[in-house]
Amino acid sequence: MARYRNALIGELARQFAYTPRKRKVEQLSRLRQFAPQLDPARSYPYDYVVYQITRFRPDDAPHAVFAGASLQADLMTLLHEVSDSLDLPVASAGEPVLALEEVCRSYDVSLKTLRRWRAQGLVTLRFVFPNGKKRSGVCQGDLEAFVESHPEIIGRTRAYSYLDAEARRGLLARAFELSLAHELTAAEAVGRLAREFGCSHDAVRRVLADYAREHPGTAIFAPSPKPLTDDERRQLLALYRHGYQPRELGRSFLIGTRAVSYAVRQVVVDEVLGTEWSFVPSPDFERPDAEQAILGDLSPEEVDESRIEGPLDAEREERLFRRYNLAKCLLARAREELKPSELTDGQLQRLVRLHDHAVAARNCLVVANLRLVVHLASRHLGSGRRLDDLVSDGTVSLMQAIERFDVARGVRFSTYAGWAIRKNFAKTLPREAQRHHLEMTGTEELIETHADQRAAEPGAGKRDFREVLRSTVASLLLELSPREREVLVARFGVGRRAETLEQIGRRFQVSRERVRQIEALALRKLAGLVDPAVLQELVGS
Missing domain, CATH: 1.10.10.10 (Winged helix-like DNA-binding domain superfamily/Winged helix DNA-binding domain)
Structure with a gap:
């Protein structure tokens, strides 16, 4: 299901899935005539939109009004989606159908520009071509109607994509200046040159590609950034956790924003989704508001291990254990439900936040009980082992006790951890x-x-x-x-x-x-x- 700006249009799209094919073809024809004629500056009520498409005016229709621009973008998306479900052969169009690549070559634009044109009223449908493959296409009549009704868009796009000889020479000169003054990758240089010369990214790429073709082996910019090392990826994730945006990180590491997102995604997949999370369950974890109620009940000072100077009181200790086990519980669920290749930016940020919650709570519990470890280790100095070895061994036992401790039993953790360390x-x-x-x-x-x-x-x-x-x-x-x-x-x-x-x-x-x-x-x-x-x-x- 495609994404819609208006939820009611998304609901209407879901209803199309249960519409008989004959009626769906009729509604597709009406939608194809109605959507391109919308005025972006006007507003349209919901019942009017539904009637224009289905010829049915619902009695219990919600009193909603759509802005013309967002409604047109949603209806063009709906048009594309409905045609995809019908498996329309190219011959059913009754006129020549151009593939999107042909339109791009004819008007010297990119596929990204065509997606913007579709949101502004260009009708693109899904057809089954003679080779049996389903592809997006534009009917000749729909393309001519869009060009005639939007001359300012076509003219602006052509001016945005075209560079004369003098502009090309100026762009190349500026490109040489940037290559000497800054360590920029090709993607970063294209973006900066496009902004400075007021043209499209594709136009800049063509100029640079023509120069590279005419002068082989003398590319102005590095074709691709160097791969990040493991240390650089960990450093990048640490900065990302501290709130740095991908654009800022890209400039610091001389890579693109996509490369930043990919690097962060790989580290999160390895460290978070690649770990089997075990936790002590609790009925409170099943509440819908558990994440907000439990993970949000501690101030930043309370989970700052550098501020802990001794044992914790019972109430704070209980909150830390609940926070730690809930964070691991949510990470375990995410590991089962999410696919690493389909993570969104929001899901990525949530996983990083949950992982940080778990690590911070565990570190606070370890620091708060280190005195207990040192005390018990010092009582075994007569065994022939050094104190630092005993403390290291005891700390491992302490961390294992943190993983198994159930705060719901009403026992202080120091009692449980003391017996675990002594037993070890x-x-x-x-x-x-x-x-x-x-x-x-x-x-x-x-x-x-x-x-x-x-x-x-x-x-x-x-x-x-x-x-x-x-x-x-x-x-x-x-x-x-x-x-x-x-x-x-x-x-x-x-x-x-x-x-x-x-x-x-x-x-x-x-x-x-x-x-x-x-x-x-x-x-x-x-x-x-x-x-x-x-x-x-x-x-x-």
């Missing part, structure tokens, strides 16, 4: 200790090669197991509070002689029952931290 450390640190032990005693290949010799040595396997187990227990004990850690070390005799509940109670000046409670609590904590797969791996070794 409990998994990775024992494995790191085991790998470090193997690196210190020999490569795995060497161990496999001499397995029979090691097995023959009395107690060799037990010593290896004790070393790994001791490192694992040490890393797990760091997760406990100092009091809990000391109680377990004393109770089970880790590195020393074991003590009774009574002995430990006298040292801490508490009852033996209190010592038993501390021991039970510490053991429950350790049970929650140990991964069964890691434990099975250690026992199996």
Whole structure:
């Protein structure tokens, strides 16, 4: 369905789809006579327009009035669309039919100019030509009638397209000046020269093409811009996100506006539509006003990560998570519904905006919880790893927790993220200790090669197991509070002689029952931290 300036004409076009062919041919004939005669300066009521086309005056017609210029453009589009649905053979015209290319050559104009003429009253229809192909054409009588009734348009177009010898020399001289003073592509130079000399783009192109044909290898302007690198495309998208228009970006990167739109489209398709977005669903996301209500409830300052200096309050944290998951939900829907090759400029801008919303919310949540990561990482310094490695590992766990956290459960994110980071450390640190032990005693290949010799040595396997187990227990004990850690070390005799509940109670000046409670609590904590797969791996070794 073509685009119409007036919605009521678009509705009328949809009704034509259900009209019988015989009646449609009659209405096409009336429309062909009525549309070219409209006066652009007058206004026309809706019921009058419908009657002129269908010979039927609807009783419940809306009281709408159309401006003559927009109505004529819509009716010419409707005429073209209805003829396309009828599959009219060229012979049915009863007079010579010129293809649009022939009209362009006859009047030295472009197809773009012919589209403007159609909006001003030139009747163009769709015909099936003798070769079986359907093409747009203009009947000889309709073309002559348009030329006779619009002499000022034809004269202005010819003057706009024609350049005499003196104008051609001046244009070439100016083209050489621009080529020396500016790094312009051919498309940018054509636009500037057309504006300066008051002629059409096609006229400028013909002059430049004639010169290039007469002087091969000495083109005045580069025929095409250099392709953008990946870094340039990312930089272009960053500027586009900050509100720069394609024309401004084209001048900065020495490419045309179409090339700018294509580059932005490619980056968006790769980064946005090329990603599988997972999100935590919510019933609020199904509301019609969800995008405006949720994505618009935070001020720019609230999503500026540079302004975050510590943990967030519960209300702001909840808004950020809702914003993050809704943005991903909308991106996931867009990935399923939109085709990359058919994205409009509005859809492109919306996808970029949603992606920016998601990235900004995630970055704020990461920055707000980095202190938690550093705090938990610092408690594992005794494991032999550097603090920056531990923080990096913990940050990955934090980002994974952000992806899975459901704010609707009523739990603070710091609680959920803390357990996720601790669980990750409990998994990775024992494995790191085991790998470090193997690196210190020999490569795995060497161990496999001499397995029979090691097995023959009395107690060799037990010593290896004790070393790994001791490192694992040490890393797990760091997760406990100092009091809990000391109680377990004393109770089970880790590195020393074991003590009774009574002995430990006298040292801490508490009852033996209190010592038993501390021991039970510490053991429950350790049970929650140990991964069964890691434990099975250690026992199996």
